[in-house]
Amino acid sequence: MESITTTFSRSAVRRVGNRFAPALIEALETLTRLAAFTLITLGTAWTRFGQNSRVIRPRIVDEIHRSGVRLLPIVGFLGAALGVVFVGQTIDLMQQVGASGFTGTLIVTVFIRELAPLTAGLVVLARVGTATVIELGTARALGEVEALEALGIDPIHYLVLPRVVGFTISVISLTVYLMLLTLGCGYLFAFARGLRETPGEFFGGIAAALSWIDFPLLALKTGGFGAIIGLVICYHGLARPLTLEEVGQATTRTVAQCVVACLLLDAVFILLYLIA
Amino acid sequence: MSDLPSIEMQDVRVVHPRNPGVTLIEEVGWVVRPGEFWVVAGLQGSGKTVLLETAAGLTPQGGGSVRLFGEEVQGGQRDEGEASGVRRRLGLLFDGNGRLFPSLNVFENIALPWCYHRNASLADAAEALAPLLEYLQLDRLLDQRPGRLGRAWARRVALGRALATGPELLLLDNPLSGLDMAHIRWWRTFLSDASRGHAALGGRPLTLIAASEELRPLLVPGRRFALAHNGRWRVLGSTEDVLSARGDDGVRELLGDND
Incomplete structure (x- = not known):
């Protein structure tokens, strides 16, 4: 009986191993290559950032316009929606249970530490x-x-540095814009529903809940999301030769890996907040 | 002009860029001296394009050594300054539509390398590149996107981009394929101007290498010829040598004498 159980567990372990080991090895290889690509990009940024500025700076401005300014309407809409759905209802609920002091x-x-940076990052990932x-995969495929x-x-x-x-x-920038709009819309919604706090009291309560460490950590976190998205995108578009047929698959992989990487970075920042 | 060979290849194995296990041309031994005009002939799929990319240090060779202007280059490695400096001395015209950048217009495509290497604005480039643009007859197309150009004009834009930095060595991949007679005439004049030296092209004679699937349109005295045929590399020599080797299968096919 014991030998049957042992044989069964060994074969189960082998089956699980056969199934997951290749995926794990592939994930580790991707991670290694991505790390190498990140180091090369950082090296280029360090050594060449100021060089060829008359060509590179307009490209950075174009990228900010494409991935920032042009997304203002959709982020504005999301900000208004989140303001009503999340902030407005939170204020309402906290008032009902008599816990307004914790709003x-x-x-x-x-919202400020978690939802806003992730939302802004995901919008940039999805839209741009x-x-x-x-675009990069096709450029690579066409030589x-x-x-x-x-x-x-x-x-x-x-190609990479201006995008990152x-x-x-x-x-x-979009995170800050989203925060301001969401909080503004949330307050207006709550005010319309009978909130008795003045804007000064409402925003003062939020400011009191923020500590000094929130500002550098938020800047690092949102910047980290942007850099990760830029690096993963450029890695999948450029790092290895693609055929036109492979461009679609590279896009799907990019989205999945960006989401996972941003969530992992988010987890790191949660730990930092807990330590701080 | 330096006496160092512009290109020196010793026992180079030209391999497929995506599959290095596949050899396209064996044992390439080739020395291109400054001011020479070489025609590399071969049928489609014979490896001419990869040979040019290997010579330019863009594609890694399977073995052997490639020297550009006396400096050893290994294709496929990231550009770390020195290689970029060597590459700035050569221009490469890609086959077909010349791999233009679709997000830039004609002028931006041509001016990009000039602006990048001089850290200059497009306005500076417009002034500096005016004689070249006039020579290429591209004045009326400068605002167009590459996608709206026909093959002949796209190739001429790609030529402008390759010439913008004032290279000493120009590699041309199938420059005459798929062109009508008017464009072929223009290209013949250009090749002869570039070979002799022309004010709009920097004044000095360029070292030229043209890959071609046909020998006849490029069979002009004073040029040197090499053949990539059945995975083998052969330096044929001068125009007279090519004509005297008409009995050879590879030469006959490329001269179209089989018809």
Whole structure:
């Protein structure tokens, strides 16, 4: 009986191993290559950031426009919706249960620290990130990267750096915009429903719930989301030669990996908040 | 002009860029001296394009050594300054539509390498590149996107981009394929101007290498010829040498004498 159980457990372990080991190895390989790509990009940023500025700076501005300014309407809509759905109802509920004093803490913990950066990052990923993978993947498949190299232009400097910098600045800016709009709309909704607090009292409560550490951590977190999204996108679009058929698959992989990477970074920041 | 060979390839194995296990051309031994005009002939799929990309240091070779202007290059490695400096001395015209950047217009495509390497604005480039643009007859197309251009004009834009930085060595992949007679005439004039030296092209004679599927349109005295045929590399020599090797299968096919 014991030997049957042992044989069964061994075969089960083997089956599980056979199924998950290749996926695990592939994930580790991807992680290693992504880390190498990140280091190369950081090296390029360190050594060449100020170089060729008349070509690179307009590209950064274009990226900020594409992944930031053009997303203002959709982020505005999301901000208004979140204001009504989350902030407005939270204020309402906290009043009903007589816990209005904790409204600021709840909004800071759930919305300002978590929901706003993730929402801004995911909007940038969905609206611009996917299109960028397709654009870069197609450029790679059609040999435009080799054309840049033939011209003595470093593709990391010309294609990757402006995108990573642009995405980083855009996610930071969109997060701030989303926060302000959500809180504003949330207050208006709650006011319309009979909230007795003045704007000064409401925003003062939120400011009191914020600590000084929130500002650098939020900047690092939102910037980190933008940088991760930019790096993963550029890695999948450019790091290896693609055929046109592979561009679609690369896009799907990019979205999944960006979401996982942002959530992992988020977990790291939760730990930092707990320590701080 | 330096006496160092512009390109020196020793026992180079030209391999498929996506599948390095597949050899396209064996044992390439080739020395291109400054001012020479070489025609590399071969049928479709013979590996001419990859040979040019290997010579330019863009595709890794399977073995052997490639020297560009005396400096050893290994394709496929990231550009870390020095390689970029060597590449700036050569221009490469890709096959077909020339791999133009679709998000940039014609002028931006041509001006990009000039602006990048000089850290200059497009306005500066417009002034500096005016003689070249006039020579290429591209003045009326400068605002167009590459996607709206026909193959002949797209290739001419790609030529402008390759020439913008004033290269010493110009590699041309199938420059005459798929062109009508008017464009072929223009290209023949350009090749002869570039080979002799022309004010709009920097004034000095360029070292030229043209890959081609046909020998006849490029069979002009003073040029040198090499053949990539059945995975083998052969330096044929001068125009007279090519004509005297008409009995050879590879040469006959490329001269169209089989018809």
